[in-house]
Amino acid sequence: MTNQTLFKKRQILQAYLDLLRIHFAIAWPLLFCSGTVLAFAAYGGFSWSYLIIVGLIGLFGFEAGMVLNDYVDRSYDRRDVENRMTRYWRLFGTRPIAEGLIHAHHALFLFTVLTLAALVLTFTLPYPHSLFVALIMGYSYAAEFFYQVKKRSQILPVAQLVGRTDLALFPVAGYLAVGMPDMTALLFFFFFYPFALAHLAVNDIADLKNDLARGMKTVPVLYGKRGAVIWTGVCTGIHGIMAIFFAGILNFTGQVAVFSGFMFLIAANIIIVREKTPDAGMKALPLFHIAMLVYAAGILLAFFI
Numbered sequence: 001m002t003n004q005t006l007f008k009k010r011q012i013l014q015a016y017l018d019l020l021r022i023h024f025a026i027a028w029p030l031l032f033c034s035g036t037v038l039a040f041a042a043y044g045g046f047s048w049s050y051l052i053i054v055g056l057i058g059l060f061g062f063e064a065g066m067v068l069n070d071y072v073d074r075s076y077d078r079r080d081v082e083n084r085m086t087r088y089w090r091l092f093g094t095r096p097i098a099e100g101l102i103h104a105h106h107a108l109f110l111f112t113v114l115t116l117a118a119l120v121l122t123f124t125l126p127y128p129h130s131l132f133v134a135l136i137m138g139y140s141y142a143a144e145f146f147y148q149v150k151k152r153s154q155i156l157p158v159a160q161l162v163g164r165t166d167l168a169l170f171p172v173a174g175y176l177a178v179g180m181p182d183m184t185a186l187l188f189f190f191f192f193y194p195f196a197l198a199h200l201a202v203n204d205i206a207d208l209k210n211d212l213a214r215g216m217k218t219v220p221v222l223y224g225k226r227g228a229v230i231w232t233g234v235c236t237g238i239h240g241i242m243a244i245f246f247a248g249i250l251n252f253t254g255q256v257a258v259f260s261g262f263m264f265l266i267a268a269n270i271i272i273v274r275e276k277t278p279d280a281g282m283k284a285l286p287l288f289h290i291a292m293l294v295y296a297a298g299i300l301l302a303f304f305i
Contacts, residue, residue: 015101018090019070019110020063027293028170032058034296035174035188037303038249043179054177057121061137062170064114065144070097071107072148076214084282085207115141125177132176140166140173154217164200168193171296184249191239191246198235198265199288201228205272206281225276232272236265253305257298261291 036054040046070077077098080086087093096102115137122133147163168189175185204211204218205228211218220228243262247255268284268291275283 011101014092015094015096015099016110018092018094019067019096019102019107021066021089021091023091024089024289025059025063027289027296028062029055029058030296030300031171031292032062032174034299035171035185036177037300038184038188039175039177039179041303042182042184045178050178053121053124054174057118057133057177058170058174060114060118060121061140061173064111064118065141065166067107067111067114068141068144069148070095071104071111072145074098074104074107076152076216079214080210081213082209085203085210088206088282088285129177132181133173136169136173136176140169151216151218155222157217157219157222159217160197160200160219164196165193167196167199187242187246187249191242194235194239194242195265195288195292198232198239199285199292201232201235202268202272202281202284202288204228204281205232206278206285208278208281229272229276233269236269239265250299251302253302254299257294257302261294261298264288264291264294 033051033055036051037046040051074097077095080095080098083093086095094101097104097107118137119134122137123130125133143163143166147159147166150159150162171192172185172189175188179185201219205220205225208218208220208225211221219231223231240262243258247258250258264287268287271284271287272280274280
């Protein structure tokens with residue numbers, strides 16, 4: 001095998017890893033399973049094998065959503081004028097479909113494989129939990145597609161308000177893999193939904209130049225940087241209020257995790273309030289991701305100790 005062939009194979013492998021945002025992969029099963037352990041705490045029946053299956057559903061399902069995101073936006077991603085967000089989200093700094101490293105048909109095939117893998121595992125769950133998870137999965141892909149298309153042409157942030165319900169429902173689906181629709185599931189959704197909206201706004205603040213070049217009607221494009229900062233602050237504030245109610249159903253360790261995670265969000269908001277620039281968005285975005293990991297890991301830890 002020649003050096004050129006080896007280089008080509010490595011380039012293709014790196015492209016697929018970027019398509020999957022591989023360095024974020026651990027976050028998705030953690031977040032999904034945080035809902036699952038809350039349900040185990042309420043309904044009992046814990047088993048490691050069940051938790052592993054649920055974690056794989058979360059991993060495959062979310063990764064499929066990542067591929068769908070790039071597939072739907074493939075032509076618009078070619079308009080990017082800077083690549084720092086690409087390098088943040090993708091380990092090797094490529095947009096594989098837009099750059100022609102992965103053919104669109106191959107990406108669609110990968111989306112199908114990942115979705116089917118998640119569905120096969122989902123239908124190993126007992127009824128009606130399998131149905132709950134499958135319905136949320138189908139809705140989430142539809143919401144992601146709607147978001148990607150709608151944000152190209154809108155005068156109000158409908159795409160954001162509808163589209164981010166998919167992320168908010170993700171840990172709820174993990175909960176419903178064991179539990180039933182109840183107040184805990186509802187509180188988890190209302191706790192996480194404003195977080196998802198604030199996170200998206202910060203992401204869009206950081207990616208403002210590219211969104212202008214693509215013609216995307218994101219919150220910073222619609223309302224300006226100041227408006228996006230206000231949007232982020234209001235959503236974070238609502239998230240903080242809902243955190244009080246959500247923490248009420250957690251034990252002490254879980255409450256500490258929610259409080260600690262929210263402190264990272266306060267720090268992120270301070271950064272963007274002070275600077276109101278894409279650079280500030282880039283500084284704040286990792287703090288949102290750390291907060292999400294603290295929430296998920298803390299809820300998991302609270303179950304096991």
